[in-house]
Amino acid sequence: MKPSPAPAAPEPTDPPATTTAEADDAATTGADRSASPSPSPSSPSSRVTLRSDLRASIPDGLIALAVTAAVFALLYARIKAKTSSTVTVMPFMADAGGFWMYFLSQAFGWAALLWAWTTVVLGLLLSGPRPARLPLSAQRLERLHRTTSLNTIALIIGHALFFAAELVRHDTSGWFSRLWTAFVESFVPGGYDSGTGQIAIPVGQAALYLAIPLGLLFYVRHRIGPKTWRVLHRFVIVVYVLSVWHTLLYGTNVWYDGWFRTSVWLLQLPIAALLLARLLRPARRSERLSGPGAGTGSRAVWGLRLGGRLVVAGVVVALLAVIVSGRDGGRTVPPADTTSTHNHN
Ligand code: HEM
Incomplete structure (x- = not known):
């Protein structure tokens, strides 16, 4: 995506949170889903x-x-x-x-x-x-x-x-x-x-x-x-x-190759899937990918967001390929006779 020569438009402020949970979240996290950038001194935040x-x-x-x-x-x-x-x-x-x-x-x-x-x-x-x-x-x-x-x-x-x-x-x-x-x-x-x-x-x-x-x-x-x-x-x-x-x-x-190493790889799948879901359906409306120039920032920002989503989708596919093929970078287990010294390198 070619970057637009126009200066990046400021991100529009999100509309106020709609549910109690989201309001709580915004108040306590600094996730700042509400319009107010700095909470009042008496707020939970x-x-x-x-x-x-x-x-x-x-x-x-x-x-x-x-x-x-x-x-x-x-x-x-x-x-x-x-x-x-x-x-x-x-x-x-x-x-x-x-x-x-x-x-x-x-x-x-x-x-x-x-x-x-x-x-x-x-x-x-x-x-x-x-x-x-x-x-x-x-x-x-x-x-x-x-x-x-x-x-x-x-x-x-x-x-x-x-x-x-x-x-x-x-x-x-x-x-x-x-x-x-x-x-x-x-x-x-x-x-x-x-x-x-x-x-x-x-x-x-x-x-x-x-x-x-x-x-x-x-x-x-x-x-x-x-x-x-x-x-x-x-x-x-x-x-x-x-x-x-x-x-x-x-x-x-x-x-070495084996079920434990494979499990560590497997555990990365939910993280990659959640990250992809977070990018595709972010809780903050201003981060949604609604189309270049559709009020969510410049074309460059839009391109970056699209690129990020494609990279993470690629990571999900790569993880699946690693897990299914078993080619996960593990070393081959040496023979039972380990009288020779193996270096930690
Ligand atoms: C100053 C930073 C760090 C140092 C000096 C360090 C040092 C080491 C060393 C020497 C090993 C090899 C141990 C072995 O023989 O198995 C190791 C393994 C490991 N490290 Fe770190 N590490 C650091 C940061 C981290 C971080 C940030 C994490 C994760 C949050 C982490 C998690 C692990 C795990 C899970 C292992 C595998 C242990 C095993 O195979 O039993 N380390 N680290």
Whole structure:
């Protein structure tokens, strides 16, 4: 689509929300479906602060910790039983007790991915078509979206911190040097220079470093403007894509072909389908694709929106092709005799 030389027309303000749920949603989220850009000091929106959301995140956070503990127990038992592919990839980890922090880091990683999946689904249900029979009100859904987002960030930090802690534990140099090396390898892009990790670790770091501002800017949306917040928050889907990419590239429990790796791919199908539905039937009327120049912005904006929808439709088709063909980038499982050393690269 050729961009129009005419300056982009400002997006028309959406008509006021029509249902109570939508009104609640607009009031609490900054989803700003109503005409008023800045809510009055007494509106529910002004009562939502980072502090109140952190408090509200506790129950959800406790569930996340319980899930992490359960995954850790499972991973640990598999290492001890010698059925874990982590040990096939890195035979020196067969001593489970010697690397428990690494396995705990893996467990935090899985919980982070599960919470990221959940929060993206909730976000797409808020900004796209919502099933009529959903048992949660928009307000409740939206609060859950915010608390699961905060917990996702906390779980990613836990994942990276335990990875760093294991590096510290196995380093025999002086304290300052160990802490510095572990910090650089875990948190500084380019600091980890071994094998696939050279790409996979910066991809994970990018997800973490983007998740923090794109998630937390909500709490300063009145300062930056609700529209700026909304536009920036859309890019949070990039965080999710980076997280999945990082996992499939570097997770040793999904290193080889098999049902578990296929399941991780399969779980991306509902996200892609919901994203497509959200783009085709956005909750905000001003985002609908009604035709070039039909009052929804310039031709360039219209072209971008159409392009976005086509790309996501292509992703759905590609995911189906990967799942059906089984060609999902998994390595071939090595023969049972693993006396040779496999590198994590
Ligand atoms: C500073 C950022 C990050 C660092 C340093 C990091 C580090 C690592 C490392 C070293 C592994 C390999 C573990 C193995 O042997 O399996 C790994 C795997 C993994 N990471 Fe990350 N990661 C980061 C960000 C993320 C993010 C943002 C997510 C998801 C939200 C994530 C989820 C996972 C998962 C699910 C695995 C697979 C673990 C397994 O196979 O058991 N990581 N990460």
